[in-house]
Amino acid sequence: MFQAGIFKGKTALVTGGGSGIGYEIARQLLQYGAELYISSRKPERLEVAAEKLREYGPCHTFPLDIREVEQVEALAAHIKAESGELHLLVNNAGGQFPSPAEDISPKGWQAVINTNLNGTWYMAQTMAKHFFLPQQSGCIINIIVDHYRGMPGMAHTAAARAGVDNLTKSLAVEWANRKVRINSVAPGIIQSSGLEHYPPELVAQVAKTIPMKRLGTTAEVAEAVLFMALSEYITGETLYIDGGSRLWGDVWEIA
């Protein structure tokens, strides 16, 4: 899809790169020549993924929880020591659970906001301060969700991701004259490891509600991420990869 070696000389970091969508983003970046870092909480999962990814190019691992600022700082210091520069951050790590809004506990709410909004912010600000702003070059891509019409049944993550969507616009303008771009990619329902947390019967009926009548693939999301990373005049945008489902069709029935 892209020119061979188009990411040669670029260093990229993909959070949640040990599984699903993040793994495929990492794989494609390596395939097109990038040096790669993948990060998430479970070191074993990262190592297994990195072993496979090294077939495509140089892949480093760094276990961390994006909610812990000191760990995010330690990752920045590690990349600085190992590679000197960072050119692309893909904020892909995240998670949520389906629940009627009235049943979300304070703990559940805080966990989802903390991961998807605060963790994403810590990563963006830290990497910008250590790399992108002093370098006067860099790109951030946030993976969010299809929150275009709200997200009944997962109000917590939609609120967090709408926050990231808005943050994308503010940072895009604040950092534009320092040649730092920031965009979001909003996947619809993607056939990926993230779906293992949902009842299979629910997933099975979801495809019928999507205008394109199928789930998306991790490859399709990754291609969109690479496109956004390469598009030098796009900033502050959100690209939906959802087969049209933001516009039509109800993913599940609301009780």
Ligand SMILES: NC(=O)c1ccc[n+]([C@@H]2O[C@H](COP(=O)([O-])OP(=O)(O)OC[C@H]3O[C@@H](n4cnc5c(N)ncnc54)[C@H](OP(=O)(O)O)[C@@H]3O)[C@@H](O)[C@H]2O)c1
């Ligand atoms: N699949 C879909 O249909 C879909 C649709 C829209 C958006 N998304 C979003 O796309 C992203 C990837 O989803 P996926 O389907 O590939 O699911 P996934 O395999 O569950 O990916 C989530 C990744 O995030 C990491 N992670 C979670 N919490 C973290 C934390 N606090 N600190 C660091 N890493 C953390 C996980 O690794 P560890 O457990 O090792 O930390 C995992 O690698 C997620 O943000 C998801 O919400 C997915």
